Amino acid sequence: MAFEPLALTGHITRKGVIMSQAILAVRELRKRYGDHEVVKGISFSVQEGEVFGLLGPNGAGKTQTISMLTGVVEPTSGTAEIGGYDLRTQVQQVKRINGLVPQDLALYPTLSARANLSFFGRIQGLRGKDLAGRVEDVLRIVSLTERADQAVEKYSGGMKRRVNIAAGLVHQPRLLFLDEPTVGVDPQSHNHIFESVKRLNRERGMSIVYTSHYMEEVELLCNRVAIIDNGEIIALDTVQNLIAMLGGGVIQVGTRQMDDALLAQIASLPAVKRATFAPKPVAPPSANGELADAKPAPAYPVVKVEAERSQEALINLISFFNERSIPIVSLEILEPNLENVFLHLTGKKLRE
Amino acid sequence: MNIISIALKDLQILFKDRGTMLSLFLLPLLFILLFSGVRYGGTGEVRVVSLPAVDLDGGQAAHRLIENINRAGGVEAKRVEQAEAQTKLAAGEFMRLLSIPAGFSADLAANRPVALRLVNHPDAAASDTEAVQLVVDGVAQNMTLQAQVMASLRHMGEMWAAAPEQQPFTAERVVAQAESQFKVADERPLVSVEEMQPGQLGSPEEPKSWGGMQSSVPSMTVLFVFLMAGTTAASIRNEKKVGSFRRLLAAPMRKVELLLGKMLATLLTTLVQLAVIFGISVFVFPLLGLEGLKLGNHPLAVVLIAVLVALCATGLGVLIAAFARTEGQVSAYSGLLLWVMAFLGGTFFPLYLTEGFLSQIGVVAPHYWANKAFYGVLTRGQDLAGVATEIAVLAGFTALFWLVGVWRFDYD
Numbered sequence: 001m002a003f004e005p006l007a008l009t010g011h012i013t014r015k016g017v018i019m020s021q022a023i024l025a026v027r028e029l030r031k032r033y034g035d036h037e038v039v040k041g042i043s044f045s046v047q048e049g050e051v052f053g054l055l056g057p058n059g060a061g062k063t064q065t066i067s068m069l070t071g072v073v074e075p076t077s078g079t080a081e082i083g084g085y086d087l088r089t090q091v092q093q094v095k096r097i098n099g100l101v102p103q104d105l106a107l108y109p110t111l112s113a114r115a116n117l118s119f120f121g122r123i124q125g126l127r128g129k130d131l132a133g134r135v136e137d138v139l140r141i142v143s144l145t146e147r148a149d150q151a152v153e154k155y156s157g158g159m160k161r162r163v164n165i166a167a168g169l170v171h172q173p174r175l176l177f178l179d180e181p182t183v184g185v186d187p188q189s190h191n192h193i194f195e196s197v198k199r200l201n202r203e204r205g206m207s208i209v210y211t212s213h214y215m216e217e218v219e220l221l222c223n224r225v226a227i228i229d230n231g232e233i234i235a236l237d238t239v240q241n242l243i244a245m246l247g248g249g250v251i252q253v254g255t256r257q258m259d260d261a262l263l264a265q266i267a268s269l270p271a272v273k274r275a276t277f278a279p280k281p282v283a284p285p286s287a288n289g290e291l292a293d294a295k296p297a298p299a300y301p302v303v304k305v306e307a308e309r310s311q312e313a314l315i316n317l318i319s320f321f322n323e324r325s326i327p328i329v330s331l332e333i334l335e336p337n338l339e340n341v342f343l344h345l346t347g348k349k350l351r352e
Numbered sequence: 353m354n355i356i357s358i359a360l361k362d363l364q365i366l367f368k369d370r371g372t373m374l375s376l377f378l379l380p381l382l383f384i385l386l387f388s389g390v391r392y393g394g395t396g397e398v399r400v401v402s403l404p405a406v407d408l409d410g411g412q413a414a415h416r417l418i419e420n421i422n423r424a425g426g427v428e429a430k431r432v433e434q435a436e437a438q439t440k441l442a443a444g445e446f447m448r449l450l451s452i453p454a455g456f457s458a459d460l461a462a463n464r465p466v467a468l469r470l471v472n473h474p475d476a477a478a479s480d481t482e483a484v485q486l487v488v489d490g491v492a493q494n495m496t497l498q499a500q501v502m503a504s505l506r507h508m509g510e511m512w513a514a515a516p517e518q519q520p521f522t523a524e525r526v527v528a529q530a531e532s533q534f535k536v537a538d539e540r541p542l543v544s545v546e547e548m549q550p551g552q553l554g555s556p557e558e559p560k561s562w563g564g565m566q567s568s569v570p571s572m573t574v575l576f577v578f579l580m581a582g583t584t585a586a587s588i589r590n591e592k593k594v595g596s597f598r599r600l601l602a603a604p605m606r607k608v609e610l611l612l613g614k615m616l617a618t619l620l621t622t623l624v625q626l627a628v629i630f631g632i633s634v635f636v637f638p639l640l641g642l643e644g645l646k647l648g649n650h651p652l653a654v655v656l657i658a659v660l661v662a663l664c665a666t667g668l669g670v671l672i673a674a675f676a677r678t679e680g681q682v683s684a685y686s687g688l689l690l691w692v693m694a695f696l697g698g699t700f701f702p703l704y705l706t707e708g709f710l711s712q713i714g715v716v717a718p719h720y721w722a723n724k725a726f727y728g729v730l731t732r733g734q735d736l737a738g739v740a741t742e743i744a745v746l747a748g749f750t751a752l753f754w755l756v757g758v759w760r761f762d763y764d
Contacts, residue, residue, distance in 0.1 A: 067598070070602040071601070071602055072598050072601040072602050073764055092604045092605075093604075095602060095603060095604040096604045098602065100598075100599060100602040102595045102598050102599055103595070104594055104595030104598070105594060105595070106594055106595035106596040106597075106598060106599040107594070107596065108361070108365055108596065110365055110368045110369065111361075111364065111365065111368075115364065119357065119361045120599070120603075122353075122354075122357040123354055123357055123358070123600060123603045123605065124603055124604065125604065167599065168599075
């Protein structure tokens with residue numbers, strides 16, 4: 001049984017994807033464990049046929065958010081509507097719409113890929129010819145038909161990842177949650193997974209929520225991205241608009257002498273949009289929620305300069321410091337990409 | 353349906369694992385063979401409890417009583433002189449004494465009620481005392497029935513002889529007469545046993561005989577069936593670790609179905625395990641020239657106890673999984689609970705070998721009750737009613753493990 005393309009109506013995004021009404025609408029979703037709130041009232045929506053990215057460092061709350069939206073854990077408060085069903089009151093219906101590809105290789109290693117997929121299909125309610133047809137279909141999607149009867153434990157890491165994805169697709173979900181699907185895979189499998197996800201969305205109209213801390217993937221794949229940090233969404237927009245936050249780029253200049261007056265003069269330089277002190281770096285929480293050791297802050301002030309045109313602003317900045325005989329200790333030019341958007345917003349790197 | 357799918361998947365995984373197969377079937381059989389030969393000094397024999405008997409009657413019935421006690425197995429009655437018995441009882445050398453009153457044989461022949469006296473020393477091991485009581489009660493009951501049926505037949509014979517032309521006894525009347533005798537024997541036993549506790553007898557028991565297989569098969573089976581609880585807990589923990597549990601929780605089914613599916617797999621596995629071990633012990637061992645297990649007169653009772661043991665082990669598995677947060681904890685709890693409880697529950701040696709605290713603490717282990725129930729049915733020839741207490745306690749443990757395990761289970 002092949003995928004039935006969804007009938008789509010609506011507007012066209014910058015990537016040419018047709019959008020219709022929201023398949024997922026999240027409202028004030030929270031999750032608390034004791035005193036520790038891991039998801040702090042987030043709200044967002046995903047349109048039918050959209051690839052939506054959740055970008056954030058490890059421990060930001062991405063997996064917890066997905067766990068709530070897939071009915072694995074109960075939200076502390078807030079709710080979500082998925083395919084018209086309320087997550088809090090109609091969770092079984094929601095689960096039939098969802099597909100989950102967890103970050104872990106959630107498979108039974110001693111069983112073959114076919115046995116794994118058949119089992120997960122049965123759990124989703126498939127039986128008989130439907131089940132067999134669906135298993136063959138997803139094996140084709142992940143290009144593992146030839147080795148389908150081999151035990152999963154004999155597969156390479158990349159092949160296991162592909163079976164992991166297939167298990168989330170076997171029941172033909174309308175909304176697929178992919179939680180860091182490319183972690184630890186070789187480049188060949190990475191490309192294969194990446195292409196499969198694009199095809200699922202393009203050819204079968206599947207809506208996808210894609211979490212990653214690889215900004216390149218999110219930039220290439222997602223229509224819109226929510227940047228999540230410490231359980232909060234700190235920015236949500238199209239990739240283009242998020243990158244536009246950096247304007248012509250960001251230049252970070254470290255110097256031994258800086259004060260508010262100098263900062264104001266820098267801000268008024270041609271091709272400079274804004275100048276501020278860079279936030280003090282703070283280490284992100286680790287995956288288990290504990291705070292890692294904070295990265296030591298530089299022992300000198302750092303000025304963050306948002307440029308309208310980065311090359312011109314750089315020349316002006318260097319001249320500014322030379323004229324005043326102020327030594328430049330460090331200089332960093334942040335290219336306009338999501339990684340630097342995150343750095344710009346939080347003062348820390350995605351993969352710290 | 354989801355429960356069955358999960359159970360079948362678990363069985364598929366389990367039966368692909370050679371290590372698990374080894375510990376499920378081969379290891380228990382190996383332990384049975386080793387323990388049936390070794391646990392009682394390598395003779396294949398089990399020690400029996402000695403029962404000094406003071407025969408003040410000296411008649412045929414008293415002789416038969418002692419013979420029947422010895423034939424029942426597990427208890428060896430030995431004639432001793434009254435003076436010797438009293439001295440040794442006072443000195444604490446004897447832990448118990450059976451006193452057969454004078455006129456026992458004559459009274460029995462005349463169908464007059466007689467009372468045997470069983471004197472138990474306060475320091476006697478409770479399990480020994482219980483074993484002796486069971487045997488003496490059983491023999492006394494048999495003698496009662498035998499005497500009353502004989503008396504009844506004699507009476508009927510006399511009546512017929514007096515009026516042979518009348519044919520006073522139809523088949524229905526004979527059956528009714530026999531039933532009436534059974535009832536009388538039950539309600540007003542001709543031979544009763546009075547248990548007393550002065551400051552008397554008993555002795556350090558001496559090893560004697562009944563087949564080791566009768567006790568090592570059930571005890572080793574109980575041990576290994578309960579060890580399955582550790583495997584279940586480890587399987588649940590592993591599913592949580594690799595994330596398949598999370599994936600299943602995202603599927604359209606209730607959380608408890610997932611748990612019940614895993615429990616069903618354990619239950620089916622342990623039932624197969626029990627059937628294979630008992631089957632081989634009963635049918636294959638004799639073919640190999642080894643002593644075979646005898647299922648006794650109540651095989652259905654054996655089946656019921658086996659099912660209860662399997663249910664109990666399954667519940668214990670979920671209970672361990674509910675409280676263990678890490679793989680290390682699973683293996684620590686499993687080791688601690690399953691091996692210690694097996695030890696306390698009389699798996700490795702009969703509890704009557706132990707005295708004091710150790711002989712009492714076994715009651716906290718389901719193994720103790722399972723072993724006792726199997727022992728009662730397989731060795732003592734008791735029926736379900738005879739092991740009702742053991743079955744009730746085992747059922748209580750089972751209910752407790754299931755309820756607390758399911759209630760406290762952490763799905764996150």
